[in-house]
Amino acid sequence: MGKVYVENIRVYAHHGCLPEETLIGSDYRVDVWVVGDLTVSAVSDNLEDTIDYVGICDCVKEEMAIPSKLLEHVAKRIVKRIFDLNAIVDEVKVKVSKINPPIGGHVATVAVEMCEIKK
Numbered sequence: 539m540g541k542v543y544v545e546n547i548r549v550y551a552h553h554g555c556l557p558e559e560t561l562i563g564s565d566y567r568v569d570v571w572v573v574g575d576l577t578v579s580a581v582s583d584n585l586e587d588t589i590d591y592v593g594i595c596d597c598v599k600e601e602m603a604i605p606s607k608l609l610e611h612v613a614k615r616i617v618k619r620i621f622d623l624n625a626i627v628d629e630v631k632v633k634v635s636k637i638n639p640p641i642g643g644h645v646a647t648v649a650v651e652m653c654e655i656k657k
Contacts, residue, residue: 539573539574539575539576539628540573540574540575540576540577540580541571541572541573542571542572542574542576542588542589542591542594543569543570543571543572544569544570544572544591544594544595544598545569545570546567546569547567547568547569547570547595547598547599548565548566548567549565549566549568549598549599549602549603550563550564550565550566551563551564551566551602551603551605551612552605553566553602553605553606553607553608553609553612553636554607554636554640555607555608556640558640559640560605564636564637564638564639564640565636565637565638566602566634566635566636566637567634567635567637567647568598568602568616568632568633568634568635569632569633569635570594570598570616570620570630570631570632570633571630571631571632572589572594572620572627572629572630572631573627573628573629573630574589574624574626574627574628574629575626575628576588576589576626578626588626589623589624589626589627590623590624593623593624594620594623597616597619597620597623598616600619601615601616601619602616602634608650609634609636609648609649609650610650610652612634613632613633613634613650613651613652614652616632616634617630617632617652617654620632621654621656627656628655628656629653629654629655629656630653630654631651631652631653631654632651632652632653633649633650633651634649634650634651635647635648635649636648636649
């Protein structure tokens with residue numbers, strides 16, 4: 539087993555329950571951790587045998603571009619897409635953080651983290 543980390547993916551997106559959040563948008567950070575069998579790729583040195591981090595980034599960017607009210611909804615879609623991306627993926631953890639959320643007081647980020655294991 540091994541892990542692939544794709545951290546600090548920065549995107550501008552339009553998520554939130556408030557109308558101005560979906561209209562104006564805001565900055566987000568997404569972190570992804572993927573567990574899978576990397577023993578074949580460690581020997582073969584072939585991209586086809588591993589979990590492609592470029593594909594992970596693409597999944598994140600595409601799902602973040604679809605507006606949702608809740609970060610949980612976005613995180614769940616990202617998890618599903620990553621499982622669909624590659625058969626050797628056994629576990630996915632995604633953390634979606636909204637930077638400078640429009641809530642009372644000074645809050646740097648709010649975040650949702652989801653983790654799923656292949657059934």
